[in-house]
Amino acid sequence: MRSIVLTKGVPDFSEGAVSFDDEGHLERGKTPTVMNPNDHFALEAALQTRVRHGGHVSGMSMGPPSYSSVLEEAMDYIYSDDSYLLSDRALAASDTWATAITLSAAIEKYQEEVADVDVLFAGFKTADGETGHTGPQTAWCLEWPIVTHVVALDIDPEARQLRAKRLVEGDVDEIETVEAPLPCVVIPDPEFSPTYRKASHRLEHKRLRAATQERAADHEAYLTTWDHEDMRLDPEYIGLDGSPTIVSSVDPIPKAPSERDATMVDPTDDAQMTPVLEELQPFAAGD
Amino acid sequence: MPTSDGEYEHYEALVVGCGPGGAAAAARLADHGIETLVLERGTAAGSKNVSGGLIYAEDSAPYTIDDLFPNFREAAAERPVTEYEIHNIAGNKVKTFDLTDLHEHDTDWCDAVLRRHMDSWLEGRVHELTSETGGGVLTDVRVNGLLRENGEIVGVTCDELDPITADLIVAADGVNSELARDAGLMDWEEPDEWFQGVKAVVEMDPDVINDRFDLEPDEGVAHLFSGDLFEDVRGGGFLYTNEDTLSIGTVFHLDSLVAEQAEPHQLLDALLTHPLLSQWLGDDYRELEYGAKLVPDSKKVAHREPYRDRLVLVGDAAGQMQAQGPIIKGMNHAVTAGALAADAYMLTRGNADPESPGRRYTTMLEQSGTMGKLRPRRYELSSTVGEHGLVTRVSEGVLNSPVGSVAVGNPIAKRLLAKAYNSPFLVGMLPDTETGYTTLPTIIGEQHGRTVHWENEVEPPSLEERIGDLTYDTDVGNPHIRLQDNSYEASGAAVYACPVSAEDFGGGCYRSETVKTNGSEETLVSLDTQPCVECGTCAIVADTEWEHPRGGKGVEFRQG
Numbered sequence A: 001m002r003s004i005v006l007t008k009g010v011p012d013f014s015e016g017a018v019s020f021d022d023e024g025h026l027e028r029g030k031t032p033t034v035m036n037p038n039d040h041f042a043l044e045a046a047l048q049t050r051v052r053h054g055g056h057v058s059g060m061s062m063g064p065p066s067y068s069s070v071l072e073e074a075m076d077y078i079y080s081d082d083s084y085l086l087s088d089r090a091l092a093a094s095d096t097w098a099t100a101i102t103l104s105a106a107i108e109k110y111q112e113e114v115a116d117v118d119v120l121f122a123g124f125k126t127a128d129g130e131t132g133h134t135g136p137q138t139a140w141c142l143e144w145p146i147v148t149h150v151v152a153l154d155i156d157p158e159a160r161q162l163r164a165k166r167l168v169e170g171d172v173d174e175i176e177t178v179e180a181p182l183p184c185v186v187i188p189d190p191e192f193s194p195t196y197r198k199a200s201h202r203l204e205h206k207r208l209r210a211a212t213q214e215r216a217a218d219h220e221a222y223l224t225t226w227d228h229e230d231m232r233l234d235p236e237y238i239g240l241d242g243s244p245t246i247v248s249s250v251d252p253i254p255k256a257p258s259e260r261d262a263t264m265v266d267p268t269d270d271a272q273m274t275p276v277l278e279e280l281q282p283f284a285a286g287d
Numbered sequence B: 001m002p003t004s005d006g007e008y009e010h011y012e013a014l015v016v017g018c019g020p021g022g023a024a025a026a027a028r029l030a031d032h033g034i035e036t037l038v039l040e041r042g043t044a045a046g047s048k049n050v051s052g053g054l055i056y057a058e059d060s061a062p063y064t065i066d067d068l069f070p071n072f073r074e075a076a077a078e079r080p081v082t083e084y085e086i087h088n089i090a091g092n093k094v095k096t097f098d099l100t101d102l103h104e105h106d107t108d109w110c111d112a113v114l115r116r117h118m119d120s121w122l123e124g125r126v127h128e129l130t131s132e133t134g135g136g137v138l139t140d141v142r143v144n145g146l147l148r149e150n151g152e153i154v155g156v157t158c159d160e161l162d163p164i165t166a167d168l169i170v171a172a173d174g175v176n177s178e179l180a181r182d183a184g185l186m187d188w189e190e191p192d193e194w195f196q197g198v199k200a201v202v203e204m205d206p207d208v209i210n211d212r213f214d215l216e217p218d219e220g221v222a223h224l225f226s227g228d229l230f231e232d233v234r235g236g237g238f239l240y241t242n243e244d245t246l247s248i249g250t251v252f253h254l255d256s257l258v259a260e261q262a263e264p265h266q267l268l269d270a271l272l273t274h275p276l277l278s279q280w281l282g283d284d285y286r287e288l289e290y291g292a293k294l295v296p297d298s299k300k301v302a303h304r305e306p307y308r309d310r311l312v313l314v315g316d317a318a319g320q321m322q323a324q325g326p327i328i329k330g331m332n333h334a335v336t337a338g339a340l341a342a343d344a345y346m347l348t349r350g351n352a353d354p355e356s357p358g359r360r361y362t363t364m365l366e367q368s369g370t371m372g373k374l375r376p377r378r379y380e381l382s383s384t385v386g387e388h389g390l391v392t393r394v395s396e397g398v399l400n401s402p403v404g405s406v407a408v409g410n411p412i413a414k415r416l417l418a419k420a421y422n423s424p425f426l427v428g429m430l431p432d433t434e435t436g437y438t439t440l441p442t443i444i445g446e447q448h449g450r451t452v453h454w455e456n457e458v459e460p461p462s463l464e465e466r467i468g469d470l471t472y473d474t475d476v477g478n479p480h481i482r483l484q485d486n487s488y489e490a491s492g493a494a495v496y497a498c499p500v501s502a503e504d505f506g507g508g509c510y511r512s513e514t515v516k517t518n519g520s521e522e523t524l525v526s527l528d529t530q531p532c533v534e535c536g537t538c539a540i541v542a543d544t545e546w547e548h549p550r551g552g553k554g555v556e557f558r559q560g
């Protein structure tokens, strides 16, 4: 089994870390980069595959050189064997389309020079772009099937087939089971949870953790960086020039007023409760 | 690589529990090159365990922990015990005997240990050794029962994993062994077969320890306490020095706790606040952890044939915990038993009869003298009389009479008494009655003791604070203990005997409340397992359905 996990750095939107300028624009330089939170589910799925079926996992990311820290984080998290960073000024300001072109070129290069890939895992939406397009567009470029909103995954390496449980319309109320041939793109849902019900799987998990801790300490040695020339990409089709999408403006979400008025009401006192009930009444019907 | 046995995963040997018994069994199995999987329910080995704890290496034992784990003493133990004393207490009067002779009898070495540190160190070694065989240690996995095929035990079932089969199953799952009960080898019926141990770990700077106990950095001391400071509850107290903490605790007969309706935490506090302890505890008492666990009394429960089919019991699971008078030896016997069980399997490997390892193990326990220590014949002889009350009534009567007291109190007796205390033979014979625990020490204290006038400034934390200081990962909505009968008659004893409950305390596990129904009044018991320290007491003293929490859930001891 060989898989690649796509992961990406995003500004750390957590309280205290994120920084906006006076006009409300994100200050990338001042905001630290962390791994896209939704990529964790992709990592979990890749790890489960690795633990159950063995093989090799590579982490891959497109972005500035500083994203190597995100790949290092991925190595720590999924015990990946090595990392690939697609980094080049010509790639800057890519939208999802240009990104998909770049990623699929990188995967083709990987297949030519490293090994054939069975599964490509990608995160469900990024925390900064929120489009959820990159995965499907990459699958389209590669002409591979794609399964999204995956909550459980079983792979049959001999039959070169995977079977996934997925949320229909991204909704937990309806779950369907689908099968797809390998190679395939898999986008796990935030509801994805790995299961390790065999002792041998848990022992393997533990063994990988120990091996990775040693590896991640020396991440540079396992990192390969490719630029657009390595991937034989025409600058016309990548980066800003290859990006049909233009972000017109970004609106910061207004902060909720931090002070709210609360009136204490004694629930056993009818006189106090009547106005409360009157106020709530319109919503009681589900309006 | 483990093979799949038809539908189940299969390992040659499976060890449940990674305390000293399980660690020893697994290490020895790995020495023999046997593929061994160890399952431990704690999030790390030791996170569920509480001990006093002095670990002994006996000269006569076929295996000691450092035989199996070189470097154990340097890496996993605290201070060695270089001084050993017992204090007989009557009010403020204290008579101290040096017990070093008894302590050193058959002892190669003896170190104080803290179980979290010790067991997780062992876990690391065991994982290394068993990994070589294709197995390893898995934590956070609770075995919840035995897997049977046509009525024969062939494996285990777990909360977290699919069933696993094995050729040898070692139940080293401690005093509240669910496997021993599932196999019908042990029960949870009689309180008089168990002790309850309660312990506080107290922070203290190493220099302060050296100073207050008059020790060199590589020396340690053990103090034991008996007499009337625990009123009439049969049992005693201990204080052991660690590197930078003290272990202070009490061990009482469970039936006596129930009969006296005693609150375990108050008994511990009685020890902590006794004037004698002020010289050591000073005015800066900082308790790091409060914990408790049942302790089996091997004299009564050590199973003579601890096996069924391919299952063998080792350590506390088999009741192999020897109370040699005031000296408690459980960890060392668990180590011996674990290693012997592994050897027994090796010697009978390939034999078609699944019970052959168990039979061989039983013989080895006998021939190595281990069973003789656990169930001394002289105790069985004396206890039949002792427990019929005759010896007790007579000796209590004589001792309490002016003549008896004077006899114990006269100068010759003084020498003889110290000698008697130091005789493993006599100590092993004492029936478990008030005489040994309370009457005799009290009289000794009264007659020979000197009065201590020190002011003890220790203010022990309240039960609420003690619970608050513990770490829990609660399995919300999935309580591991269920009350079967909530009448006070059936389960009321748990309200006081549970170490984290008390009458008039609403924040513990067990509470009682009086409800009025149709004009009559009834006292009912309720249970909230959140503060539970998983000691096992209420499995015996109350009508419950008792299980351990799922893997990794429940209390997590940091010291043990």
Ligand SMILES: Cc1cc2nc3c(=O)[nH]c(=O)nc-3n(C[C@H](O)[C@H](O)[C@H](O)COP(=O)(O)OP(=O)(O)OC[C@H]3O[C@@H](n4cnc5c(N)ncnc54)[C@H](O)[C@@H]3O)c2cc1C
Binding pocket: B016, B017, B018, B019, B020, B021, B022, B039, B040, B041, B042, B045, B046, B048, B049, B050, B051, B052, B053, B054, B055, B056, B141, B142, B143, B144, B172, B173, B174, B175, B177, B178, B196, B197, B198, B199, B249, B250, B251, B292, B293, B294, B295, B314, B315, B316, B317, B320, B321, B328, B329, B330, B331, B332, B334, B548
């Ligand atoms: C207060 C106190 C003081 C003591 N003082 C001493 C002393 O000074 N010296 C001495 O030698 N002994 C002492 N003992 C006794 C000693 O602690 C025990 O005899 C000893 O720990 C027994 O070892 P064991 O390996 O059999 O069981 P344990 O040490 O109890 O280990 C059992 C292991 O099995 C695990 N386990 C249990 N159930 C399951 C399950 N279902 N699935 C998976 N894992 C499971 C537990 O988490 C635990 O790690 C004392 C005990 C107490 C409570």
Ligand code: SF4
Binding pocket: B481, B494, B497, B498, B499, B500, B501, B509, B510, B529, B531, B532, B533, B534, B535, B536, B537, B538, B539
């Ligand atoms: S609830 Fe039962 S097992 Fe838990 S601490 Fe209390 S007595 Fe012990």
